[in-house]
Amino acid sequence: MIRFFLVFLMVATPSFAQSVGECTEIASARNLAEPWEENTATYAKGEVRVALIDTMEPAAAAVHLMVISPPRNEIGDRQCRMVSLTRPDGGGAMGFFNVDFPAHEAEYDPARGLVLSVPISIYQPETGDGEPAELTVTINQSTGDVQAEVSGS
Numbered sequence: 001m002i003r004f005f006l007v008f009l010m011v012a013t014p015s016f017a018q019s020v021g022e023c024t025e026i027a028s029a030r031n032l033a034e035p036w037e038e039n040t041a042t043y044a045k046g047e048v049r050v051a052l053i054d055t056m057e058p059a060a061a062a063v064h065l066m067v068i069s070p071p072r073n074e075i076g077d078r079q080c081r082m083v084s085l086t087r088p089d090g091g092g093a094m095g096f097f098n099v100d101f102p103a104h105e106a107e108y109d110p111a112r113g114l115v116l117s118v119p120i121s122i123y124q125p126e127t128g129d130g131e132p133a134e135l136t137v138t139i140n141q142s143t144g145d146v147q148a149e150v151s152g153s
Contacts, residue, residue: 018135018148019093023080026055027066039101043114048139050116052101053082060123061085061094065101070141081146083137085122097123097130113140120150 031053033039039052053064065083072078084093098121105117116137121130133152140146 018150019084019086020081020146020148021084021093023066023082026053026064027080027082031055033063033101041101041104041106043106044141047078047141048114050137052099053095055095058094060097060125060128063096063099065099065118065135065137067137067139067146069139069144069146071144079144083135083146083148085150096135097121099135109138112138113142113145114138122150 033052033054036051040049041051042049048067048069051066051068053066055062055064067081067083068078069081070078082093084095086093100119103119107115109115116135116139118135118137120133120135122133123129124131133150136149136151138145138147
């Protein structure tokens, strides 16, 4: 009986993982969240830019973070990465319910790179609301590695 209940809880509760992928068409300038000055930030003498992307739909999962950072390619363009959520069932990338970008914090860790801590909410279909969590994004300019982790959801 207990085993059945635990399996039911795992199936009934949506599980999400963070996703870092190539920028797609949603990284369009028209999807930059306004006001721009509150929803973008630059670091490392302008080499790293982070921006809030809001696609408006689906309303429960429309918000993403875009990271533009070194390394630069042969023509001098920086890489572009999109930080989102991904369903473990392979359902594809989806956004966050909310991202409180103005409340984010940044610090530089020489061993890891630039580390951003961003308050987020993840959509909960059972309640129709967002559950608070924290998104940690680590950007290593030397290697080009961008990693994300969600905690507290």
